Amino acid sequence: MTDMIDLSVATRRMDRVLDGIGDEHLLAATPCTEATVGMLVDHVLGLTLAFTAAASKDFEGLTDTPPTLPTGELPGGWNDVATARLSALADAWRDPDAWAGTTRAGGIDLPGEIAGLVALDELVVHGWDLAVATRQPYACEPDEIAACLAFAGTVSDEQRTEGALFGPAVSVPGDAPALHRLLGLTGRDPSWAPPG
Incomplete structure (x- = not known):
């Protein structure tokens, strides 16, 4: 089993990034070419619920359906909603049972330890997407990036398609x-910047 990873560092960082997003940002472009800032926020709100359920092995609905393209229609007080959901996500993955056995996410059965790494990767990479799109600083802990790199390196070229967890890899220098190497592996250009 993969060593348990404390997701609270990544969830708190995501919460700070979301705190820096105002209504004026919601229609802005992101490194995910088909998604606005608002759509990615919507996606984050959904993935927090899905991966909390995956950690709890709660197979009633949230873990059974493949992710859909988010609409960007956010609930009132969405920032407070996000804070609560991110906290619950971190709490759920503190349970050693979350990392053991088999669970389900996006309608796919997978080992608990892989689901935990997917949740971490979503937080780290989408945190960068939202931070760079809204011109916020962004930095991650080396152990988080190392865990995500190890996971991303296992994804085959055939699994990298537009709209999937990872898009086609972007070439990034080995040094x-x-x-940046993680971003390239997940289909992002590390030099991307918002227009204007």
């Missing part, structure tokens, strides 16, 4: 910072 680039670890975060």
Whole structure:
């Protein structure tokens, strides 16, 4: 079994990034070419619920359906909703049972330890997406990036398609910072910047 990873560092960082997003940002472009900032926020709100359920092995609905393209229609007080959901996500993955056995996410059965790494990767990579799109600083812990790199390196070229967890890999120099190498592996251009 993969060593348990404390997701609270990543969830708190995501919460800080979301705190820096205002209504004026919601229609802005992101490194995910088909998604606005608002759509990615919507996605984060959904994935927090799905991966909390995956950690709890709660197979009633949330873990059974493949992710859909988010609409960007956010609930009132969405930032407070996000804070509560991110906290619950971190709490759920503190349970050693979350990392053991088999669970389900996006309608796919997978080992608990892999689901935990997917949740971490979603937080780290989408945190960068939202931070860079809204011109916020962004930095991750080396152990988080190392865990995500190890996971991302197991994804085959055939599994990398537009709209999937990872898009086609973007070439990044081997001596680039670890975060940049992770971004390239997940189909992002580390040099992407918002227009204007």
